[in-house]
Amino acid sequence: MTTARYAARESAVSEPKTVRPFAVISGAQVQQVLQGREKQIVELVEATYRLHGAGDSVNPPSYFLRFPDRPSSRIIALPASIGGDVRVDGLKWISSFPENVRAGIPRASAVLILNDHDTGYPFACLESSIISATRTAASAALAADWLSRERPRPMRVGFLGAGLIARYIHTFLAGSNWSFDDIGVHDLSADSAAGFRCYLEQSGTAGRITVHESAEELIRLSDLVVFATVAGEPHVSDPAWFAHNPVVLHVSLRDLAPEIILASTNIVDDIEHCLKADTSPHLAEQLTGNRDFLQGTLDDVMAGQVKVPPDRPVVFSPFGLGVLDLAVGKYVYDEVVRSGELHVIDDFFHELRRYG
Numbered sequence: 001m002t003t004a005r006y007a008a009r010e011s012a013v014s015e016p017k018t019v020r021p022f023a024v025i026s027g028a029q030v031q032q033v034l035q036g037r038e039k040q041i042v043e044l045v046e047a048t049y050r051l052h053g054a055g056d057s058v059n060p061p062s063y064f065l066r067f068p069d070r071p072s073s074r075i076i077a078l079p080a081s082i083g084g085d086v087r088v089d090g091l092k093w094i095s096s097f098p099e100n101v102r103a104g105i106p107r108a109s110a111v112l113i114l115n116d117h118d119t120g121y122p123f124a125c126l127e128s129s130i131i132s133a134t135r136t137a138a139s140a141a142l143a144a145d146w147l148s149r150e151r152p153r154p155m156r157v158g159f160l161g162a163g164l165i166a167r168y169i170h171t172f173l174a175g176s177n178w179s180f181d182d183i184g185v186h187d188l189s190a191d192s193a194a195g196f197r198c199y200l201e202q203s204g205t206a207g208r209i210t211v212h213e214s215a216e217e218l219i220r221l222s223d224l225v226v227f228a229t230v231a232g233e234p235h236v237s238d239p240a241w242f243a244h245n246p247v248v249l250h251v252s253l254r255d256l257a258p259e260i261i262l263a264s265t266n267i268v269d270d271i272e273h274c275l276k277a278d279t280s281p282h283l284a285e286q287l288t289g290n291r292d293f294l295q296g297t298l299d300d301v302m303a304g305q306v307k308v309p310p311d312r313p314v315v316f317s318p319f320g321l322g323v324l325d326l327a328v329g330k331y332v333y334d335e336v337v338r339s340g341e342l343h344v345i346d347d348f349f350h351e352l353r354r355y356g
Contacts, residue, residue, distance in 0.1 A: 020116055020123035022348035025336055027127035033335045034134050038175025041328060045138040048082065048327040053299030056083035057323045061273065073097045080322030089115040092128055092325040098230050106164055107230065112329045124333050128325065131332065135324040137168035139269065140249045141176045143316040144224060146301050147247050147267065151310035154247055158184035158222030160215055161229035162196035165251060169226055180207045186218040216241050227255045234280060239263040242313040250280065250317045258284040261315060265308055266294050267301060269318040281317050
C-alpha cells in the first residue's frame with residue numbers, strides 16, 4: 001500500500017461518526033406525508049425499481065414466520081438496502097392475520113426500521129402498514145401505465161378483492177390521472193363489496209360502478225383487472241376468461257392457475273423473489289420445469305429491453321420488494337424532519353462510548 005493510500009485510509013477510519021437520535025413516526029404522520037402525493041410516490045417507486053435493476057441495492061429473500069396453531073397467519077421479515085440518493089438499510093416486519101377481518105380490524109400490521117448507512121444504527125421506527133399499502137399501490141399504478149403503452153388505454157377496471165389494498169390501488173390510479181368509464185367490484189364478502197362501492201361513490205369517481213356476482217363476469221368485462229385478495233391458492237383457472245387480452249395486476253400473487261400464467265405475457269418485479277412460496281408463477285415453474293413463460297421484469301419493460309405485445313393478456317406479479325418500503329419510508333422520514341415534527345426518543349441508545 002502506498003503512503004498516500006495509507007494516509008487516505010487512516011483519514012477515513014479516524015473520521016468521527018455520530019449516531020442519529022432514534023425517532024418514532026406514527027401512522028398519522030405517515031398518512032399526512034403521503035396523502036395527495038400519489039404522483040411523487042409513483043415516480044419514487046419507478047426510480048427505486050431502476051436502482052434495483054442497476055444492482056444498486058441488496059434485497060435478500062423474505063423470511064416467513066409461520067405458526068402451527070395458526071396456519072392462515074404469518075409474519076414476514078423483509079430486509080433490504082438501497083443506494084442512490086436514498087442510501088439507507090432496514091427491515092420491514094409485517095404480519096398477516098386474516099382472522100382479524102372478522103373482528104373488524106385490518107388483516108395486516110407492520111413496522112419499518114431504518115438503519116443508518118454509515119453506522120448501522122437504527123434511527124427510526126415507522127408505522128408501516130400505510131407505507132406497505134402505498135408502495136404496493138404505487139407499484140401497481142406504475143405497472144398499469146407501462147404495460148398498457150402498446151395497447152389502447154384501459155377504460156374498464158375490475159377489482160377482485162375489495163379490501164384496503166384495492167382502495168389504495170384505486171387511489172393511486174386516480175391520483176396518476178387514470179379515469180374509467182366502468183369500475184367493477186367482486187368480493188366473496190357482500191359487505192366488503194358494498195363498503196368498497198361506498199368508498200368509490202364518496203371518492204367522486206366518475207363512471208358506472210357495478211358489483212359483479214362472479215369473478216368471471218368481472219374479468220370478462222374489464223380491460224384492467226386488479227387482484228387484491230387473500231387467496232392462498234389459485235381459484236381462477238379458465239384462460240378463456242382473459243380472451244380479450246386485459247392488463248392484469250396480480251397483486252395478491254396466488255389467484256391464477258398455471259394455465260392462465262402460461263397463456264399470458266408475464267412481467268414480475270424480481271424473478272428470484274416471485275418464483276417462490278407457491279405464487280402462481282412459482283406453480284407454473286413447478287409444472288413446466290422452466291421459466292420460459294417469464295418475459296422479464298418491470299424494470300426491463302421501462303428500459304425498453306422487453307416489449308409487451310397487445311394481443312395477449314399481460315400479467316404483472318409483484319412479490320413486493322423491501323427496497324420499495326425503504327425508499328418510501330426514507331421519504332416519509334425526511335419530510336417529517338423537514339416539518340420539525342420528528343418525535344425523538346431521548347437516550348434510546350444508552351451506551352455510545354466504546355470504553356465507557
